[in-house]
Amino acid sequence: MVRLVESGRAARVLTTACGLGVFDALARGPLPAVAVAERLGTDARAPGILLDALAGLGFARKRGGRYANSRVSGSFLRSGSPGGVLSNLRYQELLAPAWARLPEIVRTGVPPRSLRRLLAQDPEFSRDYILGMAEIARRPARELAGSLPLSGARDALDVGGGPGAFARALAEQQPGLRVTLLDLPPVLKLARRLLSGCASRRRIELKAGDYHKTPFGHEAFDLVLMSHITHDEGEAGNRRLVTRAFDALRPGGRLVIHDFMLSRDRTRPLYGALFSVHMLVYTRQGRAYGLDEYRRWMREAGFGSIRSFPVCAGLANATRAVVGSRP
Numbered sequence: 001m002v003r004l005v006e007s008g009r010a011a012r013v014l015t016t017a018c019g020l021g022v023f024d025a026l027a028r029g030p031l032p033a034v035a036v037a038e039r040l041g042t043d044a045r046a047p048g049i050l051l052d053a054l055a056g057l058g059f060a061r062k063r064g065g066r067y068a069n070s071r072v073s074g075s076f077l078r079s080g081s082p083g084g085v086l087s088n089l090r091y092q093e094l095l096a097p098a099w100a101r102l103p104e105i106v107r108t109g110v111p112p113r114s115l116r117r118l119l120a121q122d123p124e125f126s127r128d129y130i131l132g133m134a135e136i137a138r139r140p141a142r143e144l145a146g147s148l149p150l151s152g153a154r155d156a157l158d159v160g161g162g163p164g165a166f167a168r169a170l171a172e173q174q175p176g177l178r179v180t181l182l183d184l185p186p187v188l189k190l191a192r193r194l195l196s197g198c199a200s201r202r203r204i205e206l207k208a209g210d211y212h213k214t215p216f217g218h219e220a221f222d223l224v225l226m227s228h229i230t231h232d233e234g235e236a237g238n239r240r241l242v243t244r245a246f247d248a249l250r251p252g253g254r255l256v257i258h259d260f261m262l263s264r265d266r267t268r269p270l271y272g273a274l275f276s277v278h279m280l281v282y283t284r285q286g287r288a289y290g291l292d293e294y295r296r297w298m299r300e301a302g303f304g305s306i307r308s309f310p311v312c313a314g315l316a317n318a319t320r321a322v323v324g325s326r327p
């Protein structure tokens with residue numbers, strides 16, 4: 001129990017430091033706490049206390065009263081670090097006020113601000129949400145694209161494709177494949193920036209729309225990908241998406257659903273069970289679903305040859321892909 005309380009505090013110290021820009025403040029070399037406070041424009045006393053805890057956690061080094069970035073924070077927690085995760089941790093920080101209201105959310109079942117409202121009204125949230133996803137999507141995207149039977153596929157639809165990591169990985173994996181990435185207009189602005197200069201860019205079409213309303217088309221694709229979107233939706237919404245994907249696929253085409261997937265009793269893996277609570281905090285109907293649920297929805301929509309496999313197995317936040325074929 002004590003360890004869990006400590007972990008909760010440690011996580012808040014880390015995400016707060018990311019949100020305040022502590023690691024950027026230390027980017028040009030060691031500083032005393034008072035100089036960090038000046039750079040951040042904060043209270044003079046507080047950053048020293050935060051920095052001592054960061055040093056204890058291994059995210060800062062303290063020598064002779066001066067603080068420096070550790071190897072990890074210098075490499076992964078500064079703005080613009082290649083392979084860094086600063087935006088993702090800032091996104092976690094932006095949701096901390098919602099997590100603080102968990103008791104009220106459990107009582108009422110209603111999040112203070114839903115993902116839909118956050119995306120529509122809060123540009124800072126949208127930016128860190130999408131850039132944060134781009135930071136963590138590269139590896140699973142490459143692995144997933146490498147595990148799919150893409151030979152002969154000409155057209156793919158990436159529903160809620162966000163920053164475009166999966167669209168890009170699919171296009172790179174299968175030369176000649178055209179990928180349509182469907183997402184909300186403000187998200188596509190970021191996707192356009194992130195995809196600029198990538199070799200397969202001309203085969204990726206960015207299509208602005210709402211995946212609840214924008215038609216997917218009829219027998220227009222060989223592959224439909226839904227990566228990390230079903231956890232934002234309720235069960236009825238997901239069944240509709242799966243049915244619409246079936247209609248959008250050519251005979252022989254495949255639907256791929258990629259997400260955190262839970263055991264039949266919904267308690268494992270732990271990352272997924274906790275992620276479900278994360279969805280409770282800022283979506284109206286979302287949660288992590290079980291592999292058995294995805295299989296059932298696909299079967300009921302008419303898909304056959306349904307199989308699943310792990311993605312990034314061995315990582316704490318490993319995911320799964322379920323693939324079904326339209327006969």
Ligand SMILES: C[S@@+](CC[C@H](N)C(=O)[O-])C[C@H]1O[C@@H](n2cnc3c(N)ncnc32)[C@H](O)[C@@H]1O
Pocket residue numbers: 119133137159160161162163164165166182183184187209210211212226227228229232
């Ligand atoms: C968790 S992200 C997943 C992004 C990407 N597929 C991936 O796996 O990295 C969910 C994506 O769905 C998009 N999205 C949410 N609601 C949407 C809607 N109604 N229409 C289109 N896109 C939507 C969000 O903008 C976001 O890019």
